[in-house]
Structures are given as structure tokens and as C-alpha cells.
Amino acid sequence: MSNFRSALLTLLDPIERLAQAPKQLYLNFSTDFTSFDELKLENDRLKTEMLLLKAKQQQLIMMEQEVGRLRALLGTTGQVNNASFQIASVHFFSSSPLSQFITINKGRLDGVEIGQPIIDAKGIIGQVVHSTPSTARVLLITDPSHQIPVRIQRTGQRGILSGRGFDGVQLNFIPKSSEVRVGDLLESSGLDGKFPSGYPVAVVSQVVSQDSTPYLEIYANPLGELNQAQQVLILKMNPDRSALEPTSETLETPGTATTAPEDTQTQQRVEAKPKAATSATP
Amino acid sequence: MGDAFIYITSRQVRWVIMLSFVLALIVDALNLLGESYLFLPPITLLVLLYWCGHFLDQTYVSTAFVIGLLMDTLFNSTLGIHALIFVLLTFAMLRHRLHFRGYSVLQQSLNMIGFLLLYQILRLIVLAPPMNEAQQIAFWSMPLVGGVLWIFLAKGLNRLSHQKAIES
Known part of the structure; x- marks a missing residue:
């Protein structure tokens, strides 16, 4: 199935390039006029x-x-x-x-x-x-179907970081007893064997504690310039x-x-x- | 309007059909670039429904499946989701295309709002995209925008296919 999708992607490649052409043309045009x-x-x-x-x-x-x-x-x-x-x-x-x-x-x-x-x-x-x-097509960490195991750099607490769809991510499975602050750095834990350990991923932007769930609701902003x-x-x-x-x-x-x-x-x-x-x- | 199409076959405008699909895919890819506008309809679907609704010599079901697969690849969604939705909508068009091709462009446009609404409902059920309030408004206003765009698209393709048929 992966090969079939690759074949379809290859077929679509010229279409993607054509769609990108106006922007590329504008960039080339503006670069030409950048002063010495x-x-x-x-x-x-x-x-x-x-x-x-x-x-x-x-x-x-x-x-x-x-x-x-x-x-x-x-x-x-x-x-x-x-x-x-x-x-x-x-x-x-x-x-x-x-x-x-x-x-x-x-x-x-x-x-x-x-x-x-x-x-x-x-x-x-x-x-x-x-x-x-x-x-190659790269799924961004903000995509709803993407998940990455991370740890909070300050405390070492592990969790799963999921995409939220619009430029945001959410840290899951952090118990209420954990100490998490706004501004904490989330780095890859390397437990999945795919992402190397210790690379920064996101910064905690909001921590919400709700009575109905045993876990904290933690929202974060990706550090990488995704767009x-x-x-x-x-x-x-x-x-x-x-x-x-x-x-x-x-x-x-x-x-x-x-x-x-x-x-x-x-x-x-x-x-x-x-x-x-x-x-x-x- | 519909009478003139009786004498045109898909074979006569084969290149126009193929070119229109390629152009529609480019427009959809353009819309996907960067912060995509959710209120814009998939032009590929509009073009597909136009050809399916106006030519009786082909069903366009297999074309719908292939175009749907390409849309799945473009949107990075699970392979087959758009393909099945497109096939379903094409089948719905096939069921009443004899009526549809006899309608005026405005009536067709109203029909198209229904088709696009069905498309959005199916997409919402299957893909469940996470949206904020503004995006939800844009998402549900897409059928209306699609209805307006249909007027221009149908008139343009009508003229083009007539011209090509006369030339051939």
C-alpha cells in the first residue's frame, strides 16, 4: 500500500510543483531585487x-x-x-x-x-x-494523527505529545500529581526508537486541571518553525x-x-x- | 441548454476533460498551500460532477475513484476515503443526471449545494477534522461558495465543450 501511495505521490509531484510555481516565481523575483x-x-x-x-x-x-x-x-x-x-x-x-x-x-x-x-x-x-x-512527505508534529513520546526537561516526567490540528500540540498522560509549569520545555524521550532523545519539541503554554479526569490537560506550542x-x-x-x-x-x-x-x-x-x-x- | 449536449460525446472533448482535471488538481493544491481556505470547494469534485452530469456515454465512476485517490494523496488522508466519497457522489449524480442536465445553470447550482453539503457531512464523519469556531463557519459555508462557483464553472465548460465539439 505504501508503494502504491508513493506511486500516486510521484504522479502528483508535477502538480504540486506547478502549484508552488507562482510563489517560487515571486520569491525569485523579490530576491533578484534585494540590494547588494x-x-x-x-x-x-x-x-x-x-x-x-x-x-x-x-x-x-x-x-x-x-x-x-x-x-x-x-x-x-x-x-x-x-x-x-x-x-x-x-x-x-x-x-x-x-x-x-x-x-x-x-x-x-x-x-x-x-x-x-x-x-x-x-x-x-x-x-x-x-x-x-x-x-518525501513529512507529517508535522501538529497533525492530529501524529504522536511523539516526550519528557519534561525540568522534571523528567514522560508523556505523549499529540498534534491538535492547528499549530498546537497537547501533552497527554501526565498525572495530576506531576509538577508542570507554563514555560516548561518538552524534549523527545527517544522511547519510540525513532526520534533521538534530547531534542527540543515544544514549550508548555497552558496547564488545565479538571476534576473529571485523572490527567492534566496540557497545551504546548511547537518550538520548530513549522510553517x-x-x-x-x-x-x-x-x-x-x-x-x-x-x-x-x-x-x-x-x-x-x-x-x-x-x-x-x-x-x-x-x-x-x-x-x-x-x-x-x- | 441540455439539448445541445445530446450531440456531444466524451470522445470529442477528451483532451478538454483531461486538461480540466489537471487544472482542477492544481487549483486544489494551490488552496492547500499554506493556510488553506476551508470555504473554497474542491474544484476537482465540481469538474467531475460536471462531466458526469452532462455526458451520457460514460459513467465516470472509475474516474471518480482515481481522482479520489489522488485527492487522498494530496490531502495526506487515509487512502480510499476521498475515493469512496467521490464514487458515492458520482453515483448520486448518475441517478438523476437526466434531470440534472436539463436544468438551468442556476437550478444546477442549487443542486450542487446539496451535493457539496453531503460531501462535507461525509468528510466530517470520516475525517473528523479538529476546527475552531472560525474554521467551522468556513467549513459549513463551503457548499454555498461551491454553488456560486458552479455558475461560472458550468458556463465556462459549456462554452469550451461546445466549441471543441464544433471544431472536431
Whole structure:
């Protein structure tokens, strides 16, 4: 059935592209008229941002190794955080209450598989549900049929985050005895085996306690820019790679991630977050 | 209006039919882009009911099923939901198309409001889309908008199919 839907999606691909054409034309037209000064300013801003991110990433790598060492001391297995990213552009999206999805310009020929998580700069935005040779359809976390296991970052309380249909999500199965506050960050718990653990998903916006139910009604806003994102990252977990790599390589690869993909349309596999220290010795 | 169609067969306007479906799918895809407008009817369904209601040499049931499958893919809904709804509505049109094609465009438009209302009820039962108050108003006003659009669509397709039939 999945192959049949993929065939139908392939058939519809030119229609989606034609529907997207007026917007693309407008974007190209407006980009052509962007002044040189504006581009220069943006370039400077991006360079500064890149430097800051690199500095933060180095800190993060150090902390990751420290956590690994501490976990090794405690004797726990730890979280193997070895994922590779693939950059994709959004070329069609729907935020209708009936279905909320985006279509990205990477498909089976680029190695995209059903179930792969999709993230943007701020957090998880969805997962691949159908793929064609050149495109893939991503179900957003706000779609009513989408659910993702999460935990509250502050307390570690686990729950299931479901889509509500119009740009909102709801956290289910949190007992009334739990301590949840507005502003709490919800991150993926990784219990489903599909979404990696520790990625931010949403922020709690409203907590309602009703006498008739044993659970709290918790509403949240997704962190990812579901309707604005033009570029997204397809996450691929590499379970076979568990050994600790040298620190020099760890530091080099993120540089590639930020500088190499000048043309995001080309298939550029970017290695990031290589290895937690599961086998590290203190 | 209906008399002129007796002498036109689907074969004579085959390309017009195919092109109209492609264009209707593009318009539906355009409506789906971004914040979709729930008060706009599915143009594909209107086009399907037009051809089904005006040509007696074909039933268009299989076309309805295929178009429905494409709509399912477009809307990302469970495969077969739109296909079954489209087949059901096409069957309802087949039952009284002899009357329908004899009606004036305004009468057809009133009929179309009924068809679209049935479409919305079926969609609400099967898909149960979560909607806020404004979206509910838009959702239930769709049949009325569809009725108005039918007047322009039917007149346009009438003219086009007559012209093509004369040319062929």
C-alpha cells in the first residue's frame, strides 16, 4: 500500500510543483531585487552567528564528553548520540486542519527512508511518512494523527505529545500529581526508537486541571518553525557507530557542517554530534 | 441548454476533460498551500460532477475513484476515503443526471449545494477534522461558495465543450 501511495505521490509531484510555481516565481523575483548592501549585511550577520555557534558547539562537545565520562563512572550505558544530517528544502506545505504536512526535495534516491525524523534549527518538526524517488512527505508534529513520546526537561516526567490540528500540540498522560509549569520545555524521550532523545519539541503554554479526569490537560506550542522553515534537516541515526572518535575529528566535522553546504540543493551529508562517550574511560 | 449536449460525446472533448482535471488538481493544491481556505470547494469534485452530469456515454465512476485517490494523496488522508466519497457522489449524480442536465445553470447550482453539503457531512464523519469556531463557519459555508462557483464553472465548460465539439 505504501508503494502504491508513493506511486500516486510521484504522479502528483508535477502538480504540486506547478502549484508552488507562482510563489517560487515571486520569491525569485523579490530576491533578484534585494540590494547588494542588504546581502552584505546578511552575510556579516551570518558569519557572526556562525562564529558564535562554533564556539557554543565546542563547549557542547566538551560537556558531552564530560557527561560520557560521568556516565561511565556510574556504570550506565548512556545515550549514543551519533546522527548524520541531510539538508533539504521545503517545496510544498499544508497547514489545513485536515492534514498538516510539508513536502521536501529529497527522496528515496537521496537515501531518505520512512520514519526518519525531521528537525529545524529550533527543534523537531515531524517525520517522513511517504517518499518518492525525488521527494518525501513529512507529517508535522501538529497533525492530529501524529504522536511523539516526550519528557519534561525540568522534571523528567514522560508523556505523549499529540498534534491538535492547528499549530498546537497537547501533552497527554501526565498525572495530576506531576509538577508542570507554563514555560516548561518538552524534549523527545527517544522511547519510540525513532526520534533521538534530547531534542527540543515544544514549550508548555497552558496547564488545565479538571476534576473529571485523572490527567492534566496540557497545551504546548511547537518550538520548530513549522510553517516558516524553508530548509530542514533529515536526521539519520547510525546505530553501528558506537566507538569514541578522537577529539580533533569531533571538532573538525562541525566546521564542515556550517561551511560546506553552500548550495543546499546538492545532497550534502553532514556529520554532526559524533559519538557520546559510551566506551570512554574516566 | 441540455439539448445541445445530446450531440456531444466524451470522445470529442477528451483532451478538454483531461486538461480540466489537471487544472482542477492544481487549483486544489494551490488552496492547500499554506493556510488553506476551508470555504473554497474542491474544484476537482465540481469538474467531475460536471462531466458526469452532462455526458451520457460514460459513467465516470472509475474516474471518480482515481481522482479520489489522488485527492487522498494530496490531502495526506487515509487512502480510499476521498475515493469512496467521490464514487458515492458520482453515483448520486448518475441517478438523476437526466434531470440534472436539463436544468438551468442556476437550478444546477442549487443542486450542487446539496451535493457539496453531503460531501462535507461525509468528510466530517470520516475525517473528523479538529476546527475552531472560525474554521467551522468556513467549513459549513463551503457548499454555498461551491454553488456560486458552479455558475461560472458550468458556463465556462459549456462554452469550451461546445466549441471543441464544433471544431472536431
